Amino acid sequence: MSNNQNFNFQLPNHFDFEKCLQYFSRSEKELCNVVDNSCLFKLYRFEDELYLVKTFKSKTQDQLCNEVLNHKINERARSYLLHNIQTIFDLGTDLDHFYKSISSTDPAFSIIQKHKGLRLIKEYNLFEALTWAIIGQQINLEFAYTVKGNFISNWGKSLTWKGKSYWIYPEAQIIQDIKDEDFKLMKFSKQKARYIREVAEYCLAHPSAKNDLQRLSFEEAQKELMTIKGVGSWTANYVLMRCLSFNNALPAKDVALQQAFKQIYGLASKPTAEALRQMTKHWNGWESYWTFYLWHYLSKG
DNA sequence: ATCCAGGTTCGGG
DNA sequence: CCCGAACATGGA
Numbered sequence: 001m002s003n004n005q006n007f008n009f010q011l012p013n014h015f016d017f018e019k020c021l022q023y024f025s026r027s028e029k030e031l032c033n034v035v036d037n038s039c040l041f042k043l044y045r046f047e048d049e050l051y052l053v054k055t056f057k058s059k060t061q062d063q064l065c066n067e068v069l070n071h072k073i074n075e076r077a078r079s080y081l082l083h084n085i086q087t088i089f090d091l092g093t094d095l096d097h098f099y100k101s102i103s104s105t106d107p108a109f110s111i112i113q114k115h116k117g118l119r120l121i122k123e124y125n126l127f128e129a130l131t132w133a134i135i136g137q138q139i140n141l142e143f144a145y146t147v148k149g150n151f152i153s154n155w156g157k158s159l160t161w162k163g164k165s166y167w168i169y170p171e172a173q174i175i176q177d178i179k180d181e182d183f184k185l186m187k188f189s190k191q192k193a194r195y196i197r198e199v200a201e202y203c204l205a206h207p208s209a210k211n212d213l214q215r216l217s218f219e220e221a222q223k224e225l226m227t228i229k230g231v232g233s234w235t236a237n238y239v240l241m242r243c244l245s246f247n248n249a250l251p252a253k254d255v256a257l258q259q260a261f262k263q264i265y266g267l268a269s270k271p272t273a274e275a276l277r278q279m280t281k282h283w284n285g286w287e288s289y290w291t292f293y294l295w296h297y298l299s300k301g
Numbered sequence: 302a303t304c305c306a307g308g309t310t311c312g313g314g
Numbered sequence: 315c316c317c318g319a320a321c322a323t324g325g326a
Contacts, residue, residue, distance in 0.1 A: 133307085140306035143324055189322045191309080232309045256307045295307075 007078055008063045009086065014095035016117025017057040017064070023121045026299050029145040031152045031167040043159055043168040046080045050159050052166055053081060064089070070161055090119040093247065098286045108264050108290075111297045120292045122242060126210040127203045128169045129243035130228075133235040134195045135188075141256075143187075150186035175200035195230025202228050214244050221246070241288040250287040252276045260294040 011017075021040060024033040034041040039056040052070040057063075066085060073081070086092070102112055123129040135151065136144040155170035155178065175197055183193035203209060213221045221244060225236040234253040241249035251257060252273035261279065262270045271279065283290045 134309095136306095137308040138306070139308095139322080140324065142306090143322095144307075146324090187323070191321050195309080230309065234308055238307075251307075254307050255305085259307095298307095 004078075005068045005073060006066065007082055008058065008061075008065045009082065009091075011057075011062045011064055012091055012094070014099070014117055015089070015091070015119065019115060019118040020089060020121060022300060023118070023296065027141075027145040029149040031149055031156075032169055034164075034166060041166060043157075043166045044081055044084055045168055045171075046077050049077070050157065050168060051077065051081060052159055052161055053085070055085060070159060084124050087124055087245075088122050090122055090245070093119070095119075095289075098289050101282075101284070101286055107266075108294070111264065112293055115293055115296055115300075118293065118296060120241070120247075120289055122245065124243070125169065126213075126239070126243055127172045127199065129239045130199045130203070130225075130231065130235070131196055133238040133242075134192055134199065134230055136238075137192070137235065147187050151188075154182070154186060172200040172203040192230075198229040199231070210244065218246050218248060241291065247288045248285050249291075250277065250280060250283070251291060252280075254291070256298055257291055257294060260298050264294075264297075 018038065021035050021038065024030060024035050024040065032042065039054050041052065041054050044051045044053060049071060051068050051073065054067045054069055056065050058065050064085070066081065068081070071077075099112070099116065102109055123132065131151070132148060135147050139147075152167050152169055155174045156167050157170075158165045158167045160166075180190070180193060183196070184190070188196070206212065213224060216224065218240065221240060222233070222236045225231050225239060226233065231239075232253075234251045237249040237251040238254075240246040241251070255270065258270040258273075258276060261267060261276060265279075280287060280290065
């Protein structure tokens with residue numbers, strides 16, 4: 001079927017769609033990114049309309065194909081979806097520089113090689129990136145996915161297409177309607193519920209926050225994020241990396257990253273945040289990609 | 302039972 | 315400025 005519901009775009013070097021899809025299947029509880037038969041099904045919001053898009057790799061060309069399944073689109077919607085999807089898969093980064101910066105004598109060399117073509121998968125929406133980071137603070141990942149699933153299935157929106165449900169992450173506006181006791185029921189601590197409210201207020205008060213932050217220097221953007229209660233250095237760096245497309249973010253307090261270091265470099269114990277900063281000086285500009293790859297290594301080997 | 306999870310804030314020394 | 319406690323739940 002050839003119609004204007006579809007749009008394709010060219011892929012850069014060092015792009016492996018299957019490896020990118022692996023990232024989305026890191027948890028059974030994933031609701032917003034449905035992977036089926038090598039295709040990604042995802043719901044997008046543009047001007048209060050929901051668009052269900054199927055994204056897959058062309059069999060004949062080095063292109064990513066996108067089909068809007070549920071909705072007629074105009075040129076502006078198409079343009080938004082294109083930008084969103086290109087951002088999610090981080091198509092603008094030239095990974096050649098990353099791969100060439102890694103010494104073959106580095107014990108992590110083979111790990112990076114193994115996952116070559118994996119892109120740093122982005123969260124397009126700032127509110128989603130911030131709240132997901134807060135949900136993930138100080139609890140094990142499986143529990144974090146449970147809480148995230150609660151959050152989405154209670155306060156997000158869904159669309160049913162051909163008998164299957166697809167979910168989109170809650171918006172900041174909904175937070176003020178949520179009662180404290182409902183947060184509690186969904187396994188949010190009082191502290192986290194409060195942080196989520198702080199983030200929602202920040203996003204509503206600064207509708208262009210994502211663009212504004214991306215225009216700042218790394219240090220300025222980090223400082224600005226940390227003015228939000230509940231956003232410390234780990235969360236700020238997580239968001240700089242997963243949403244704001246800074247490739248030099250380093251969540252040094254991250255216990256998973258510390259754990260990966262201990263394993264790969266055979267350390268007696270996990271390095272402290274400061275030790276980790278010292279040992280990653282040669283990551284110089286690629287801290288975000290290193291971190292993403294080492295997280296991927298922990299979940300996929 | 303005890304410790305640790307993809308941390309942050311707050312109060313005290 | 316650095317340190318411990320509280321936060322809340324679940325898996326090993």
